[in-house]
Amino acid sequence: MYAGQSAAGLPGLEPTNPFAAPAWDTPHGLPPFERIRPEHYLPAFEAALAAHEAEIAAIAGDAAQPSFANTVGAMERAGQPLDRVASVFFNLTGSHTDPELQAIERTMAPRLARHGSAIYLNPALWARISAVDPASEALSEEEHRVLDRYRTRFRRAGADLGPDAKARVAEIAARMAELGTQFSQNLLADESGFELPLDGEEDLAGLPPFLRAAAASAAAERGGRHAHVVTLSRSLIEPFLVFSTRRDLRERAYEAWTRRGELGGETDNRAIIAEIVALRAERARLLGFESFAHFKLDDTMAGSPDAAMELLRDVWAPARQRAGAERERLQALIQEEGGNFALQAHDWRHYAEKLRRAEHDLDESEVKPYLPLEGIIAAAFDTASRLFGLRFEELPDVPRYHPDVRAWRVANADGSEVGLFLGDYFARPSKRSGAWMSAFRSQERLNGTVTPIIVNVMNFARAPAGEATLLSFDDARTLFHEFGHALHGLLSDVTYPLLSGTAVAGDFVELPSQLYEHWLEQPEVLREHARHHRTGEPMPEALLERLLAARTFNQGFATVEYAASAIVDMTLHLSAAGEDGLDVPAFEADALRRIAMPSEIGMRHRSPHFAHIFSGDGYAAGYYSYLWSEVLDADAFDAFREAGDIFHPEVAARLRRFVYGAGNLRDPRAAYTGFRGRLPSIDPLLRKRGLAA
Structure with a gap:
């Protein structure tokens, strides 16, 4: 909301x-x-x-x-x-x-x-x-x-529409709201109901100290029945899949992670998905569209499913080719270690980390001590200050909905109030998974000067009391991403509520967030803010260089797992399969077979837990938008490179005027052209992901 x-x-x-x-x-x-x-x-x-x-x-x-x-x-x-x-x-x-x-x-x-x-109606x-x-x-x-x-x-x-069609559209909307709510609640029940106990040193094999501490904290939060547990919080389960040397436990954890929403019983989402897909197809036809995907993309930058699928295909081929090369290197590593098994999806992250150490001399457990949560928050704030002149003052005594929530007053350089920013960073059973930005109040001037109250919600694994919460580089990127969304809400400068903040086209809304991620990867930012959580010493230059050199490592895997989810989403909503009873796993498997999905890589989001597209219509037939926006953000950051300064004042001023502050004042193509002077090409994206020939 x-x-x-x-x-x-x-x-x-x-x-x-x-x-x-x-x-x-x-x-x-x-x-x-x-x-x-x-x-x-x-x-x-x-x-x-x-x-x-x-x-x-x-x-x-x-x-x-x-x-x-x-x-x-x-x-x-x-x-x-x-x-x-x-x-x-x-x-x-x-x-x-x-x-x-x-x-x-x-x-x-x-x-x-x-x-x-x-x-x-x-x-x-x-x-x-x-x-x-x-x-x-x-x-x-x-x-x-x-x-x-x-x-x-x-x-x-x-x-x-005529009266009968209007009545049916209204019925569909009400039923869809019921189904989306049930989908979300089922997913939360599956996520909060799972824990993988780690009892004894044998179960903890391979886990570095930061991960043991996070697993202990999760166990304490869940009643202390076990000394350590792995939950389905991404910030806990993903590092477990990276570091655990217990292949059997990695398999159990991965299966639980990928089967959320299809465990049978009251929380199973498969029948809900079938009904949602059928209702969306029916609504689209009533409105005169060939499919729900055609309806959804009619009001976007892409304009049509063909345009979105063309982008996905352009990226899929080089990503799949690169993922195949990555797979061969991982399989060779397994054999070098004496493993007599074929690489599986629950093995990929574990052996990719080993390969990264070998090829880049980079160990995630070596990096994390330099990425404490407090330091990354400070980096996000400092970047906003240098780009847009913002100031952040933490407010200790304000109302909050949970003790974990923190609040900051955000002001312009002249002291005038921009709004309030709330940060809710830690996983807990009462919170759905993922990370997002939302608003308790949106900016507008129609009803007086209304300043926004923006919140970022994360699911980082909390360190034990008295210890610093350490982030992976991916976690740090997530924080920057969501803070980019937050700035889109905070810097909104419109009169009418309808146009405020993030109320823009679905394949434009990710531009401010994904663009903001670029600053995290800049040596100038990391040298200042990537500091050891105990000593305060900056990240050693050699480690910094190795970290940045490895930015495109494993990008075949990352692109394939994302693009597969986007392709299945689009394929599902180009189809009317739900009307005859949709077999969700079978449809998914067939869609993946047709694109030759590598069996060793799982979709980033399988349909039964794909909250982006089934908890509401927001990203339905729209998961491609992350890639569409990435074309924009890769090209947009080049504007700063071309200016010779990643904080160039004139470029930043245009960025604030046409993107972060503009809400939906303009058509997205006009907004981007206003900032960049032209529309982008795909080339910077392929270079960014290391997929260019």
């Missing part, structure tokens, strides 16, 4: 309900988390829905001639209390949920979907929006954009 703009209250609620207040008397208007209890949400949702319905009815029934102000502007001002309730609630259902919140989520998800459908409202005449009103550029986006949204929601 990227809502939460207002401080409007909700009449009719009990005064003790925090959502009844017209404004929160908290520092910076943060939600009063400590005062909000589960029983407050349903009454607040009910009151907020009723208030919004009344506002929409008034707009639709206005007797005055439709104008931008009394129709589109009025809609932008409407629903603020609902935004506020929903932004708090849905942030918590992802980052700190419990059975009470999950029950409320199952109730409210279809209710909210039906509410949205009632708005977008309201014929009187659509007639007024259609009747707004921009030429006669001399609308500003931003107002033109808002009007255009409203018209596009209404059409894509079914505003032009």
Whole structure:
């Protein structure tokens, strides 16, 4: 959710309900988390829905001639209390949920979907929006954009359909909300319910001290029944697959990781996926599209599934070729060690790490002491300061939804407030897996000067009390990635809420995040911030050089596991297979067979746990967007290289104006061209991944 703009209250609620207040008397208007209890949400949702319905009815029934102000502007001002309730609630259902919140989520998800459908399928409202005449009103550029986006949204929601089709589209939306919620809750149950006990030195074989400490911390958090456990947090299970010399335990851990969502019983997601795919295909046909993929990509930079698939194919061939060469080297290493077995998916990371040590003299356990969490947070902040003049002041005494959450006031160089940034960095059973950015309040100026409250949520494995949490280089990259999203929300500089922050095309939204990753890999940044967690000494120059020299190591594997997920996603949504009953594993296996997927590499996200595409529509038929945005980010960083300064002030100013601060003010192609002066080519991406010939 990227809502939460207002401080409007909700009449009719009990005064003790925090959502009844017209404004929160908290520092910076943060939600009063400590005062909000589960029983407050349903009454607040009910009151907020009723208030919004009344506002929409008034707009639709206005007797005055439709104008931008009394129709589109009025809609932008409407629903603020609902935004506020929903932004708090849905942030918590992802980052700190419990059975009470999950029950409320199952109730409210279809209710909210039906509410949205009632708005977008309201014929009187659509007639007024259609009747707004921009030429006669001399609308500003931003107002033109808002009007255009409203018209596009209404059409894509079914505003032009007949009554029967509208009713069916609304039914589909409500059912999809139910299914997406159940998918997410099933996945969280499988993730939080698994632990691999490591009892005794034999089970810990090969694990370096930092990983033993993280496994001990995870065990303590889960009740202390075992001295060490491996959970399905990526920051714990991936290093276990890298370092454990127990092949049998690696296999067990990998199977649990890849079979989330298809374990049978109540948490199995396969039937949910089949129904979701069928409903998406039906909705797309009702709206006049050949498939859900055609519907989804019609409003993106790519424009069509063919364009997205062409990019994936362009990358797939060199990636698969390189992965084949990587596989041969790993198999040779197994044989050199006397192993009498063929490389399997649960072996790849383990032997890739050994090969990296051999080829680059680089050991992840040697690197991690120089990447403490505090140092990488400081590096992300310092980069933002040098690019955009931002200042960060940590706030120790503000409301927070969990003791782990930290808060910073973000200001411009002149001291003016930009917004608040929250960081929630550690894995816990109440948090879904992955890493993401969200907002408790989004920037806008329509309802006064509204500054954003942005949150980054991670799942790093926590070190024991008193010890520094050490990150892998991939973990550090994840932190920079999500902070790039955070800056997209923080630096937003728009008037209308609809255009704020990350509310951009799905294959443009990853540009600010992926571009920000580039600064982590710059020697200038690492020399300053990659410091030993105990001594404070900078990373030795020789180690730094080896780390950067190994950036494209194993990129065949990394590209194949990602691209396979993107291809399966697109193939699934180009198909209507779900209508006849979709066998998810069989469909997946067939799609992978057709692209000759190496058997030794698993998809980064298998369908039964692919939350990106089944917890909601956000990345459905859109997982390709990471690669599409990578074409942009690789080319965009070249602008700084060409200027001869990775913090070049003029380039950074253009970047802030046209990308980080622009929200959805412009079509994404126009936004990128405004920054770069032209559209990008694929060549910088292939060089970045080491896939160029």
